[in-house]
Amino acid sequence: MSTSPEMYSLRVNGTEQHVKDAWIGESLLYVLRERLGFMGAKGACEQGECGSCTVLINNDAVCSCLVMAASAIDTDITTVEGLATTETPNDIQQAFVTEGAVQCGFCTPGLIVAVHHLLETNSSPSEIEVKEALSGNICRCTGYGRIFSAVQLVISQREKSVS
């Protein structure tokens, strides 16, 4: 790029990441994927309609395609890669597979982040609250039924482990 390159750093999953030679107009989604190698956030509409690129910024769920990367300096960015280790998937990830909530899987990482965010803010959401919380994440394969089952499984497992 001929435009003057920028250098800044982002705190992703608790680690400072240096972004070199960036164009200032790059979205957080682009920088996470193409410059820092966090491929878990997916781009599918690039206008905040589908939720495939969902990440947490200071524990708020946002569409990373709508956030300028340079504006996320000094925030805590959490991607799907930051929710669990590769070796030990978390209960949400496991439930998605167990309940058949994954088909093509393109929407899945965004949904995992969205479900994580929902259950962090409301540990026993009603059915309609789950639907509302996930209505910003489009899935074209499943028709959502197995996704609801996966969320219910996590809720009941967590309730059991608390009691």
Place this chain on the structure above:
Amino acid sequence: MTTRTTNKQRDVLGVSALRPDGIAKTQGTFSFSSDYTADNMLWGATLRSPHPYARIISIDISAAIKIDGVETILLSGDVPGKLTYGLIASDQPVFASDYVRYMGEPIAAVAADHPETCRRALDAIVIHYEVMTPLTSIEDALNPNTPSIHPDGNVFRHQRILHGDANATGDIIVEGEYEIGMQDQAFLGLEAALAYPDSDGAGVELVVATQWLHEDQKQIADCLAMPKEKVRLQLGGVGGAFGAREDISLQVHTCLLALRTGRPVKMQYTREESFFGHVHRHPGVIALKHHVTNEGRIVKIEGTMKLDGGAYASTSSAVLINGVTHIQGPYKCANAVFDGYAVRTNNPPCGAMRGFGVVQACFAHEGQMDKLAAATGIDEVEIRLRNIIHTGDTMITGQVLESVAPLERCIRETAAMPLPAEMGLQPHELDLPGGSGRTADRRNIVRGIGWGVSMKNLMYSEGFDDYSTARCTLTNGSVELKFATSEVGQGFVTLAPQIARSVLGVDEVTYDTIDTQIGSAGSTSASRQTWMSGGAVDGACRMVRERLFEHVGSLHGIDPLRLAIDDTDVIDTIGTLRISVQEASANFTVSETFEYHHRTTEDLDENGQGNCHVAFAFVAHRAVVDVDVELGLVKVVQIATAQDVGRVLNPMSVTGQIEGGIAQGLGLAVMEEIIVTNGIVRNPSFTDYLLPTALDAPQVLISMIEEPDPQAPMGAKGVGEAPCISVTPAIVAAIRNATGKSIDRCPVRPQDICF
């Protein structure tokens, strides 16, 4: 040493085995085609026509090529081989050079160091057009006086069906005209590919999300003027397909850019570009006239189906055939006079989408069944039961229905499912029609119930041999499978190991990279991969099993014909030998490749007669909707369905296909439509093209009807398309039932309900 693991459920056929790629997909570590990257990689981008129809006068790339970071710009003259491509007719230019025939048609491709550089380069290419009046109506395209917009003419295909007595009449005649809007597949994983040129420039490797690697390979090789083996394809992770990845989109462009620059090139469409970069479901108009007896029995159908195929052929001719040959629906009909036309216009090209012509036909024949019910005074379930087709009946093509046809069970089991509770007086606002709009008033909400029933052909038709290939290698108790079957999300990578475990008694099964280093698997479409690639895997595993039995037989002095697999052991069926497959295959490697072909089919003759289809599956849907009659908003409350699946090989996968298909059919019923005016696409974005969200998902009640089909390799029919076919007319029928309005188009818009 024999170890038995009978206490653990094995992931064999019939079990809800989990996806082997599931955890990686939840972690974001599964590589979709857009996730691939390479050292020294360039980005590619496509320049597209803003006009639906124009003559290109000049193209000036001189300013664009000078932009810092731009490596190359390619035009039609840079295509070394065939200048056109296409699945059936090769009529679509790699790059337009004389005319552009639809909005979004590719004209040039650029490779540069950054997507933003590409965008600037595209902006700097100067094209002078002579803008022409687009041909945008089906009727104009059918008019012989309309000038051709393409050397191949304006009609892709006309197919007549003439069956039985053309002069037969019924006691009652019911007529209807039905309109279907243009639907988009809207897979989430946008078109993306990464091409690596061979160092000598004589070949290329392409990682791409596609439905059919070998068909892409053939078309790409022709355009590159390379032998097929020099174009090696690997399946990049596919983020859904639904028909939209059957045609070439960015494959040739990406390879050309990589070969020209000598560097890896990645192309990745934006959502807007994706709307222009792949074909859509055909919009169309179907006129139908049913003659019935006073008892409601169908005597004859007459009518026309007119599909708008857009600017290029794609699969229009095959979609049309599917449409006209399914126009009778799953009902007996002795006499038919029907004409189908698929035409060329300057609208976006249309081709394959889940349901492939049968969606359109079903919307019309189910609308008719409800009109027949009203005209004869017979209940809408009873009128369908009275006419249903059975195995052994002759269809309007003259073909005898050989498939198992448990349609009566589908209808009766659907009818027996419980209806949802009535809406309370103070419902949750998100349960109201309009969802988060929260504008609906409870007092204006009316409930309706509607029905849809359908049959859908499986596999390719009209003499096409869409075979599939698989290799099975057994060594030391574990199996590796190899196939070129596109995994688009449907779960073939789950099913294939289940087959191997069932046939060979192994537990550890892996599959090799999905690529062109083995024979074709055919396309992941037409509900065909469980049958075709499943049949290939099953066949290869059975061949390996024979070799294993020969090996065990010779070691133990037993006739191999006496041996069988029991759980994870090889046993002598009339003796005492029992050894584990693990032990039996120790230090033994055997590999077999099997090609599965379905039975042959025939072309239709000029009267639409011929054994053109391989097999059929059946399904019934009942929809319950709440309609705000004042605002024209619809909430689909419940879908009940019973589907003929042959045999359930993985219950969870089948459930996923049924629920997902229903959501897409719901989309076509009440929200999804690409709006095109004068050839201009008005809503190429997810902001304006509405897709069902979690809040739109209805309750789904499912019954899987298992009557194994003896013609299917494992008794299992394909389940992918049936769910999305008759659910659309069922929902629209429920809206008619709620509103009392005659609504004969989908998607149903608020103005269709309110005005």
